[in-house]
Amino acid sequence: MQIFLPxxxxxxxxxxxxxxxxxxxxxxxxxxxxxxxxxxxxLFFIGIPPPIAVATGANQVVASxxxxxxxxxxxxxxxxxxxxxxxxxxxxGSWLGVFVFTILQSLxxxxxxxxxxxxxxxxxxxxxxxxxxxxxLRRSRNPVxxxxxxxxxxxxRWPLKMKFRASGLYISAIPVLLVGVAVGILAAIMxxxxxxxxxxxxxYLLGMPTKVVVGTSLFQITFVxxxxxxxxxxxxxxxxxxxxxxxxxxxxxxxQIGTTLGAxxxxxxxxxxxxxxxxxxxxxxxxxxxxxxxxxxxxxxxxR
Amino acid sequence: MGLRHAAAALLFxxxxxxxxxxxxxSTVPVEDADAQFPIYSDPGRxxxxxPENADAPAEQVVAGLSNxxxxxxxSFDGSEILxxxxxxxxxxxxxxxPLQIIVTIEGPSQALTVWKKERKAAIWINSxxxxxxxxxxxxxxxxxxxxxxxxxxxxxxxxxxxxPLALRAxxxxxxxxxxxxxxxxxxxxxxxxxxxRLEEGSVKLVDQTLFRADISLPAxxxxxxxxTRIFLLREGRVIDVYRAxxxxxxxxLERWLYRLAFDKPLIYGLMSLAxxxxxxxxxxxxxxxxxxx
Numbered sequence: 001m002q003i004f005l006p007x008x009x010x011x012x013x014x015x016x017x018x019x020x021x022x023x024x025x026x027x028x029x030x031x032x033x034x035x036x037x038x039x040x041x042x043l044f045f046i047g048i049p050p051p052i053a054v055a056t057g058a059n060q061v062v063a064s065x066x067x068x069x070x071x072x073x074x075x076x077x078x079x080x081x082x083x084x085x086x087x088x089x090x091x092x093g094s095w096l097g098v099f100v101f102t103i104l105q106s107l108x109x110x111x112x113x114x115x116x117x118x119x120x121x122x123x124x125x126x127x128x129x130x131x132x133x134x135x136x137l138r139r140s141r142n143p144v145x146x147x148x149x150x151x152x153x154x155x156x157r158w159p160l161k162m163k164f165r166a167s168g169l170y171i172s173a174i175p176v177l178l179v180g181v182a183v184g185i186l187a188a189i190m191x192x193x194x195x196x197x198x199x200x201x202x203x204y205l206l207g208m209p210t211k212v213v214v215g216t217s218l219f220q221i222t223f224v225x226x227x228x229x230x231x232x233x234x235x236x237x238x239x240x241x242x243x244x245x246x247x248x249x250x251x252x253x254x255x256q257i258g259t260t261l262g263a264x265x266x267x268x269x270x271x272x273x274x275x276x277x278x279x280x281x282x283x284x285x286x287x288x289x290x291x292x293x294x295x296x297x298x299x300x301x302x303x304r
Numbered sequence: 305m306g307l308r309h310a311a312a313a314l315l316f317x318x319x320x321x322x323x324x325x326x327x328x329x330s331t332v333p334v335e336d337a338d339a340q341f342p343i344y345s346d347p348g349r350x351x352x353x354x355p356e357n358a359d360a361p362a363e364q365v366v367a368g369l370s371n372x373x374x375x376x377x378x379s380f381d382g383s384e385i386l387x388x389x390x391x392x393x394x395x396x397x398x399x400x401x402p403l404q405i406i407v408t409i410e411g412p413s414q415a416l417t418v419w420k421k422e423r424k425a426a427i428w429i430n431s432x433x434x435x436x437x438x439x440x441x442x443x444x445x446x447x448x449x450x451x452x453x454x455x456x457x458x459x460x461x462x463x464x465x466x467x468p469l470a471l472r473a474x475x476x477x478x479x480x481x482x483x484x485x486x487x488x489x490x491x492x493x494x495x496x497x498x499x500x501r502l503e504e505g506s507v508k509l510v511d512q513t514l515f516r517a518d519i520s521l522p523a524x525x526x527x528x529x530x531x532t533r534i535f536l537l538r539e540g541r542v543i544d545v546y547r548a549x550x551x552x553x554x555x556x557l558e559r560w561l562y563r564l565a566f567d568k569p570l571i572y573g574l575m576s577l578a579x580x581x582x583x584x585x586x587x588x589x590x591x592x593x594x595x596x597x
Contacts, residue, residue: 066584233573
């Protein structure tokens with residue numbers, strides 16, 4: 001069934017979009033990533049103009065994150081205090097990121113910087129996670145070493161300490177804010193919610209337990225992407241509600257299935273899956289940068 | 305090619321940007337877009353002599369369109385336009401090579417930039433670019449025969465009929481040595497998308513009097529006035545032109561959403577968010593109930 005999108009001004013198959021939303025929703029529920037880093041390139045691929053793909057992708061992420069976060073609230077796996085501090089940092093960061101984006105645009109190399117960001121960050125995070133989770137999986141098979149309750153690192157020595165009860169942490173608010181800011185900047189430049197950066201940062205930098213990481217990250221993503229959607233709609237008129245609704249229909253259902261599935265899988269296995277997915281996207285983007293493209297030319301239409 | 309042709313071509317090269325400006329008797333007024341961008345389309349291509357129009361033509365086109373407007377609804381999936389007509393003449397059909405017909409449909413123009421990737425420090429990045437002042441968002445040419453055989457270059461540039469000439473003008477400073485690969489790439493990319501098309505031999509002409517052309521409009525149309533032109537040709541010269549507009553616009557829900565997005569963006573944005581939150585909450589509640597059952 002073909003459907004004409006009023007803002008994107010293209011005709012696409014409605015079922016393709018619902019399916020796309022479903023896959024991304026599944027990722028969202030399973031891993032706690034918003035799925036922006038998957039949906040945006042997928043929308044480019046089916047011929048949606050990039051600015052509309054980014055803005056509408058953000059709107060879709062709002063829906064799947066709300067759906068996911070509600071399921072996590074029920075299971076009491078959201079650290080609202082941590083989420084709030086992260087969000088404060090995130091909003092500042094995304095404001096800074098938009099500023100950086102404008103500068104890059106005037107230099108004319110946005111695409112390149114965005115792509116390089118993806119390759120570097122996805123590569124680093126994917127590699128780290130894969131290595132760590134394989135080690136954890138091996139450790140659990142031969143339980144000779146006694147695991148410490150949690151490791152103390154530099155994060156624990158900073159001032160302005162706060163109690164995060166749901167995470168069972170008593171750490172400084174400064175690194176939490178910094179993680180929020182960094183994710184916000186990257187999110188604005190890369191046009192994503194930033195969950196795929198935040199989830200590993202929460203686990204490895206802040207030392208949060210995996211079971212609250214997904215819910216808390218979804219909580220923060222919901223607000224950051226809502227902010228982004230509104231910004232895009234007001235300043236660039238690039239949110240296509242028809243496209244968003246189709247993606248959302250698939251997305252919310254996918255997110256529910258994902259959360260149910262996630263509760264049954266083991267944390268290490270979940271992390272290995274996410275690591276492999278991140279590395280896959282990274283590899284694809286790196287190939288695009290290093291291999292000679294089939295088509296050297298591209299067209300960008302002027303300001304609408 | 306005679307010496308006189310070569311001399312005339314040289315003269316026009318020297319004249320530069322005034323080439324497309326028409327002076328002297330003309331049966332057809334110069335189009336607005338031509339007046340706006342009087343520069344010859346592609347500076348990388350050789351310039352050709354632009355001929356003057358003949359006196360009142362002996363043969364004229366009378367034509368009609370199957371529909372003069374296209375409504376874009378939610379289920380819009382392209383449209384078929386039938387263009388039909390006849391040749392009006394007071395005298396018998398002249399001897400010599402047969403009459404030829406070219407039909408063009410041109411969509412609203414947009415400014416655009418064509419980028420070329422280059423390898424720098426092992427990675428492929430956009431480097432050289434050419435800015436095009438106005439290129440039609442859609443352009444279709446249907447003819448009764450091979451375009452290069454039925455149309456002389458001079459008349460082609462006079463009316464900007466073939467695809468390369470439909471690109472109006474270059475904007476800004478041109479930073480590349482050769483613009484031709486860029487315009488060729490633009491045409492190639494848009495032909496792959498079905499936005500530019502050349503359909504040689506698709507116009508049916510019966511007894512040099514009745515003709516019909518079926519042109520399909522793709523699904524990814526932009527709104528605006530589409531210009532239809534029907535050219536009557538003899539021996540490669542245009543002897544008459546018929547013009548008619550086709551209005552392409554969104555209707556119903558499509559139109560309402562589009563207007564809301566541009567007129568009241570804050571309300572539109574909040575509405576998008578409300579839809580997203582409601583859908584997310586709804587699915588969550590529905591699944592909880594499903595699991596309990």
